[in-house]
Amino acid sequence: MTKPIRIAVLGASGYTGADLVRLALTHPRIEIAALSANAKAGQTMAQVWPHFAPYPRLPALVRAEEIDWAGIDAVFGCLPHAASAELLSQVKGPKIIDLSADFRLKDAATYADWYGGAHPAPALLPGAVYGLTEYARMALAETTIAACPGCYPTAVLLGLLPLVEAGLIGIDRITINALSGVSGAGRSLKEANLFPEVAEAVHPYGIGHHRHMPEIEQELSLRAGAPVIISFTPHLVPMNRGELVTMIVETKASVAELREAFVGRYIDEPFVHLLPEGVAPATRMVRGSNHCVLNVFADRVPGRAIVIAAIDNLVKGSSGQAIQNFNLMFGLPETTGLEAAPLFP
Amino acid sequence: MTKPIRIAVLGASGYTGADLVRLALTHPRIEIAALSANAKAGQTMAQVWPHFAPYPRLPALVRAEEIDWAGIDAVFGCLPHAASAELLSQVKGPKIIDLSADFRLKDAATYADWYGGAHPAPALLPGAVYGLTEYARMALAETTIAACPGCYPTAVLLGLLPLVEAGLIGIDRITINALSGVSGAGRSLKEANLFPEVAEAVHPYGIGHHRHMPEIEQELSLRAGAPVIISFTPHLVPMNRGELVTMIVETKASVAELREAFVGRYIDEPFVHLLPEGVAPATRMVRGSNHCVLNVFADRVPGRAIVIAAIDNLVKGSSGQAIQNFNLMFGLPETTGLEAAPLFP
Amino acid sequence: MTKPIRIAVLGASGYTGADLVRLALTHPRIEIAALSANAKAGQTMAQVWPHFAPYPRLPALVRAEEIDWAGIDAVFGCLPHAASAELLSQVKGPKIIDLSADFRLKDAATYADWYGGAHPAPALLPGAVYGLTEYARMALAETTIAACPGCYPTAVLLGLLPLVEAGLIGIDRITINALSGVSGAGRSLKEANLFPEVAEAVHPYGIGHHRHMPEIEQELSLRAGAPVIISFTPHLVPMNRGELVTMIVETKASVAELREAFVGRYIDEPFVHLLPEGVAPATRMVRGSNHCVLNVFADRVPGRAIVIAAIDNLVKGSSGQAIQNFNLMFGLPETTGLEAAPLFP
Amino acid sequence: MTKPIRIAVLGASGYTGADLVRLALTHPRIEIAALSANAKAGQTMAQVWPHFAPYPRLPALVRAEEIDWAGIDAVFGCLPHAASAELLSQVKGPKIIDLSADFRLKDAATYADWYGGAHPAPALLPGAVYGLTEYARMALAETTIAACPGCYPTAVLLGLLPLVEAGLIGIDRITINALSGVSGAGRSLKEANLFPEVAEAVHPYGIGHHRHMPEIEQELSLRAGAPVIISFTPHLVPMNRGELVTMIVETKASVAELREAFVGRYIDEPFVHLLPEGVAPATRMVRGSNHCVLNVFADRVPGRAIVIAAIDNLVKGSSGQAIQNFNLMFGLPETTGLEAAPLFP
Incomplete structure (x- = not known):
């Protein structure tokens, strides 16, 4: 009934990307539309991540530039720093939830000091919200770029x-x-x-x-x-x-x-x-x-x-908080898709 | 809206019991009505299981005999063998999903050989269904006792x-x-x-x-x-x-x-x-x-x-299969509450 | 040729005691004369510690009071605090290398504060040397009681x-x-x-x-x-x-x-x-x-x-340092029996 | 007094090579004369293996061809298969203890089938002894090539x-x-x-x-x-x-x-x-x-x-058995340097 929110995940071959896919799989409003991983493009998710063997309908991995952004509502950036901002700065349309370090520091000079190079997209920094969810709810509801904390x-x-x-x-x-x-x-x-x-x-x-x-x-x-x-x-x-x-x-x-x-x-x-x-x-x-x-x-x-x-x-410290921010950015209840109780032992 | 199915878990202080509670917590139709653990009666679940600290509304642990069975629709037995059948044979009303070995063997003599004592409730054996779900769906839909496999x-x-x-x-x-x-x-x-x-x-x-x-x-x-x-x-x-x-x-x-x-x-x-x-x-x-x-x-x-x-x-080998069987016994879609994707790494 | 130094280990059923036995087994001057463990008296070391299966000649475990102290040159105390001082205060003859906390604190009042009870043998405290080897060599060479640090x-x-x-x-x-x-x-x-x-x-x-x-x-x-x-x-x-x-x-x-x-x-x-x-x-x-x-x-x-x-x-933090102190107390080269290189991976 | 036996270890940057060095360090008759590791030549052992930090006198890693074989009594081959035989077939003088698969199979055709290529030195196969020590003592005492089992x-x-x-x-x-x-x-x-x-x-x-x-x-x-x-x-x-x-x-x-x-x-x-x-x-x-x-x-x-x-x-399954064979090949007591008791826990 309700139209699904279509997402792309950039860098789905890392642990963070995989955990985001794990959470997205059971999120009631998310449709996983595209998954990128340049070095493993052409492989299925189950080839790269055997624990997704039971989910053969996941999209196969493509190169980031192959993604058709029309019809994508949100993009999760799970790439290394620098690569992330460089790529995301070219994406127009979807809201951005970035899990790299690229949009966390307000000051491009500090970024350059710590990350060893000029910021690839300093113009985007002012609009990005540091997405420690519990301290940024109102800003997250209105931003188009959430920078998820480390x-x-x-x-x-x-x-x-x-x-x-x-x-x-x-x-x-x-x-x-x-x-x-x-x-x-x-x-x-x-x-x-x-x-x-x-x-x-x-x-x-x-x-x-x-x-x-x-x-x-x-x-x-x-x-x-x-x-x-x-x-x-x-x-x-x-x-x-x-x-x-x-x-x-x-x-x-x-x-x-x-x-x-x-x-x-x-x-x-x-x-x-x-x-x-x-x-x-x-x-x-x-x-x-x-x-x-x-x-x-x-x-x-x-x-x-x-x-x-x-x-x-990987969850509150990364992919879970990213979903939590996504929920706020799309007006969903904040806990949507994050209800699973801890796995112990 | 839909009336919840109220469950009791006997033996909630073991790993199996805890994993059943974990799954039940996010099952959309289950209400956890009672949790027993004789040796730890009086304690909260969070005291016994720190990973349930975020779930303060879970019922506290009681002794099995303190449970009021009126209004309980299903009981999950997570007790050791012998103790399980002895207790469950006295429970009238709720459907029984037993995770112990007590109702798995059709033959009470074989049970006595392997488990070192006479079966505590042999009269119940003929009615019990060996609940390897994929091989017992029709029987599970009609039974009141599911014996979950080891x-x-x-x-x-x-x-x-x-x-x-x-x-x-x-x-x-x-x-x-x-x-x-x-x-x-x-x-x-x-x-x-x-x-x-x-x-x-x-x-x-x-x-x-x-x-x-x-x-x-x-x-x-x-x-x-x-x-x-x-x-x-x-x-x-x-x-x-x-x-x-x-x-x-x-x-x-x-x-x-x-x-x-x-x-x-x-x-x-x-x-x-x-x-x-x-x-x-x-x-x-x-x-x-x-x-x-x-x-x-x-x-x-x-x-x-x-x-x-x-x-x-603990999941397909125990509590997850128990929920799967429960779903069948109550006419629910078999995957209800079991949708979580594998946690890797 | 050289007469062996005969040792007793009190509390050989704990990890510390076992690691001391491990080191003593290849110490060229040590003869393991007695091993105590009250709760497991009567068992062989291999029954209590399967990794000693290849060493059937190790003495069997006895109760501490069964040890014949005549002919024992050194006793290693691997007992819990309080029990250690109580027992060792009655042992006359052998030099004492204690791995418990009992002889570490100079001040019996501080001991009482932290260990919840009066010191069992305060008269022995002044003579004990805090055996952080590198800082106590001369004192160790002359003492009869080495208190090995935690x-x-x-x-x-x-x-x-x-x-x-x-x-x-x-x-x-x-x-x-x-x-x-x-x-x-x-x-x-x-x-x-x-x-x-x-x-x-x-x-x-x-x-x-x-x-x-x-x-x-x-x-x-x-x-x-x-x-x-x-x-x-x-x-x-x-x-x-x-x-x-x-x-x-x-x-x-x-x-x-x-x-x-x-x-x-x-x-x-x-x-x-x-x-x-x-x-x-x-x-x-x-x-x-x-x-x-x-x-x-x-x-x-x-x-x-x-x-x-x-x-x-268990080694420098416990049994190894105890051997190191033992070596000094008996005039042996300090590294005797401690030459093994680290085990990696 | 007794002249040490000078050894070289080829492939000292692998786990097997490192464990051989660990054992050789405390072997009373061995002098470690040379250590090779082509990809890490020029580094010290402590740089490649931090657990050797306490052993600064270990020779630094060199390329295999840099080793001066004059004065080397024994060479331990810890290289991958094929590379091992290729290199060892050019070494004249020292006795060879090979830990690779290259000298284990008597039949060069079987080797080719399983290892995906012709044997690099089939002429050496007849003289090699399959060094499962307990079953090859007499042959080991007389051979110049011991092929240590997998x-x-x-x-x-x-x-x-x-x-x-x-x-x-x-x-x-x-x-x-x-x-x-x-x-x-x-x-x-x-x-x-x-x-x-x-x-x-x-x-x-x-x-x-x-x-x-x-x-x-x-x-x-x-x-x-x-x-x-x-x-x-x-x-x-x-x-x-x-x-x-x-x-x-x-x-x-x-x-x-x-x-x-x-x-x-x-x-x-x-x-x-x-x-x-x-x-x-x-x-x-x-x-x-x-x-x-x-x-x-x-x-x-x-x-x-x-x-x-x-x-x-890594020990009886590899480097320990290699030392055991070495002992036999040099007329030493078989347990020399292998006395350490198991490390538990």
């Missing part, structure tokens, strides 16, 4: 923004320790991502210079009304999915007061959940779902608190 | 029955090698199930006497019209979910002929999928979904073929 | 002490994020340690009150000459072995100066290794070995640095 | 040869199901070996045509005195190391008689262990060690038995 920034900002907005924490010594599953590294062929290199092991990476830092700082600074610089150390954990951030903040507030700030902000949120006092967030609580769980704890060092948040990096 | 039998029978029915394979030398994720061992406290005992390792168990053997033999014998005895060796694999069976069968048929038998049987099945020639089934293809993928290969030994099938042991 | 304290202190000793870092805002494999939780039967609860997941625990905190603070305070209080958040990672600590410190020194401090302290150490500039420590570098790898990085926040250290929690 | 063949043959030699089992219906850790797939960059593709999953591969089949058949045929053809299905298991084979054999003998055959053959073996009756072999029993554990069980199908064997694929 996975780490999603967890970090959901955990810190209520406290920053309420002026409850210091902004000059925020320390973030982050843990991520290996799907965050993508499906590219690197020795470091082979099973035997990662399994039974843990290590930090991108120490002091991970590319998710500037967008975290941008959003914290915006809310704090002053420049924020963070310590951020991500680690690779031997699991497929999941992301957990442990953040030490300086505060004069009690845990009760901090909890109150979270309750005030998230009490009605469908996907962000403050856990009962003392319950530690864990990635197993959110696996495969669009939920974020968080909590705050007293630190042994006086004047500090520990904020912890967990998400599934 | 996880291994589900994978084995989906792989062998088309060939047995077509008379294409010998029945006296069927060799089954089976691999299962650790959730199949349940949430009970055994040293052997601790992470460090299982991770980075693999081992067989129940060699020559696993309790899923008699139900496999019962169903094969029934279809073959002659007694079938099998070799069956299960192994524990360091993964949460998933089950894969590798079966060596004696046959005079070619792979093409065997494939044809599968196509004929499963071409229209929503959850059973013959993979393209040469593609090996893998548990990652079905994780978190109700799908079964299978295929058949030539063996190097002449006169033999290799049949391989993979399922998610 | 696993986290070992990694933390190896990473921080050179900087504290050199006065290079601030001591009031040390932030420690710690990651551990599951063997650190022991072989006790808890739901939280079952494979499906831990695999494919990560979570923090003991937030703000982990029992390794007071011994870290004791040793840091001792070297700093002033009370140190730390932020410390441990996390459970789905791997068997390995521990990695990521520490944010306040410093006016450059990375080069900090590296120099490490070089000065560890250049000749057989088991502690500063990695080349920019190389991140990883647990896979030390698995199964007594090595510690560490490094220091600039932080994005000015005035901060990031120190990272990795060990195998 | 990992699967090692486990399979140790489990079957005593029964074949004793004429206790039928040879025309041997069914082998095999499970391997991912290190067996090597360090080459394939999507299929990325962590997220393998973790939390299991699948078969090489169904009916795995290249380890002909050498198993060759050795079984040799001992049986008649051609043997096998069913063999390997599976990839999400673990780093370990290999377990489950073999269904036809036999008129009782389990007791089969056990007796194993006892007779292996009672004095340092590395091959028949487990007590009823104890299932597990890869965790042998991790990191050169041991093989095995056992035999009654099958439910009359006239069949189940033989199960487990090894560490």
Whole structure:
């Protein structure tokens, strides 16, 4: 009855693209009209992704330039940075939900600093909305470009923004320790991502210079009304999915007061959940779902608190939040297609 | 509008019970009315299962005897064998979908042999339907007791029955090698199930006497019209979910002929999928979904073929098939609530 | 020729005890004379630990009180806290290498605060040496009681002490994020340690009150000459072995100066290794070995640095360091029996 | 005092080569004189293998042609097939221990069939000894070329040869199901070996045509005195190391008689262990060690038995057995350098 919303997914051969297709498959309003993946053009989705074997009617992969944009209502960009903005800047018509880093930073110069090259489409930056859904609903409803946050920034900002907005924490010594599953590294062929290199092991990476830092700082600074610089150390954990951030903040507030700030902000949120006092967030609580769980704890060092948040990096940290933003951009109930409960064990 | 179907889940503190609740939560016709778990009565589901923290409206756990059966339309039994039949034999009113072994074997004496005690409710056995859905639709539509198959039998029978029915394979030398994720061992406290005992390792168990053997033999014998005895060796694999069976069968048929038998049987099945020639089934293809993928290969030994099938042991191997059977028993479309695509990675 | 040193291991049924036996088996001077495990007394080691099946000559497990202490030269205590001191205080004759927490804290009152009960043998505390080998060689050579540090304290202190000793870092805002494999939780039967609860997941625990905190603070305070209080958040990672600590410190020194401090302290150490500039420590570098790898990085926040250290929690973090201390106590070369290179993958 | 035996390792950048270096590092008679890896020539071992960071004195990697063979006593070939024989056929002087497939098959035509090309050095085949140590000691002591068996063949043959030699089992219906850790797939960059593709999953591969089949058949045929053809299905298991084979054999003998055959053959073996009756072999029993554990069980199908064997694929299945053969070729005690007990957990 209701006309379906026809989507294209650019970069359907990456983990993010595949998870978007997974969610789109059961979204009641979406019709998957086109799937691109230049290096694997000509193959079926089931050839590239054996778990789609039961879905033979998915469109085969094509090169991005083969897509007929007429009749496409929305495009999800799941390409690497730079490639994404370059391609999307040429697409006219569909609303854009981009999962790359290209439209996240307001400042093209900052982009150039962190991503090693001039921004391919700076003219589009002013119109893009940083799509941390819970903090951008009204803007998302009216934009044609949603820039979905990185996975780490999603967890970090959901955990810190209520406290920053309420002026409850210091902004000059925020320390973030982050843990991520290996799907965050993508499906590219690197020795470091082979099973035997990662399994039974843990290590930090991108120490002091991970590319998710500037967008975290941008959003914290915006809310704090002053420049924020963070310590951020991500680690690779031997699991497929999941992301957990442990953040030490300086505060004069009690845990009760901090909890109150979270309750005030998230009490009605469908996907962000403050856990009962003392319950530690864990990635197993959110696996495969669009939920974020968080909590705050007293630190042994006086004047500090520990904020912890967990998400599934591919869902709330990527494709799920993209669908959530899509829903808002098309006037649908925000939870449409995202109802699945976490998969445990 | 449509009146919901109110269900009770007995044994909601086990992995099977939890996965049933997960599926029921998004089933459009189900209302979860009662959840029992004697040892954890009084706790909320989120206390027992942190991944249900976002679902505070789930009923709290009660003792089975506290359930008010008036107004319950269906009961899912997720209890250990013997306990299940004992309890369910006293429940009057709701239709029964049992996930234990108690109603699977037609013969109470065989049950006593394998399960170490007299059957607690032999009078119910004749009315129970062995609920391998694809082979029992008509009976399921009319029964009040569905005995859901074990996880291994589900994978084995989906792989062998088309060939047995077509008379294409010998029945006296069927060799089954089976691999299962650790959730199949349940949430009970055994040293052997601790992470460090299982991770980075693999081992067989129940060699020559696993309790899923008699139900496999019962169903094969029934279809073959002659007694079938099998070799069956299960192994524990360091993964949460998933089950894969590798079966060596004696046959005079070619792979093409065997494939044809599968196509004929499963071409229209929503959850059973013959993979393209040469593609090996893998548990990652079905994780978190109700799908079964299978295929058949030539063996190097002449006169033999290799049949391989993979399922998610907790979904098609347990709670998903239970929902599938429930759908049939209540006249709903069989795929209702089971539409989620596999979660990969 | 050379008379063997006869040892007893108390608590040989835990992971720590088993790893001590593993190392002792190939130690050229050790003869394993007695193994205790009260709950499993009467069983062979191979029954309790199948990986010792190839070593049928290991003594069977007995109750601790059955051990004939005459002729035992050294006893390794691998018991839980409190039980350890209680038992060891009654053992006369052998030198004691204790792996529990009982002899680590100098102050019996602090012990009572953190371990929930009066110290069972406070009279022994003054004579015990805190056995972080690299910092206690002379004392270890002369003591009869070595208190082996906890696993986290070992990694933390190896990473921080050179900087504290050199006065290079601030001591009031040390932030420690710690990651551990599951063997650190022991072989006790808890739901939280079952494979499906831990695999494919990560979570923090003991937030703000982990029992390794007071011994870290004791040793840091001792070297700093002033009370140190730390932020410390441990996390459970789905791997068997390995521990990695990521520490944010306040410093006016450059990375080069900090590296120099490490070089000065560890250049000749057989088991502690500063990695080349920019190389991140990883647990896979030390698995199964007594090595510690560490490094220091600039932080994005000015005035901060990031120190990272990795060990195998069961070896350098426990049984390996115990052997290392044993070697010193018996005048043997410190690396005896600890030469095995890391096992990767 | 004793002059060291100087070795070269060709292909030190693969998992097999690295594990050989690990073992050689603590071998009391070996001096590692040269390490080659063409694609990574010029790098240090620690750059290629971070776990060798504590061993800065290891020779840097060179191209194979740069090695000065004068003064090298033994060369370990850890190269891919074809490349190995091609290179080794030009090496004059050192004894050769080859871990590739190139010298395993007696018949160059069979080699061509299975390995897709003419044998590069057929003249060397007659002099090569198939180095399943326990069955080739005398020949190994006199040969200059040891062809180390593949990992699967090692486990399979140790489990079957005593029964074949004793004429206790039928040879025309041997069914082998095999499970391997991912290190067996090597360090080459394939999507299929990325962590997220393998973790939390299991699948078969090489169904009916795995290249380890002909050498198993060759050795079984040799001992049986008649051609043997096998069913063999390997599976990839999400673990780093370990290999377990489950073999269904036809036999008129009782389990007791089969056990007796194993006892007779292996009672004095340092590395091959028949487990007590009823104890299932597990890869965790042998991790990191050169041991093989095995056992035999009654099958439910009359006239069949189940033989199960487990090894560490990189040690007894590869580098450990290579060292064991090396020891024999140089007149050293066979267990030299292989004494390490299994690493569990």
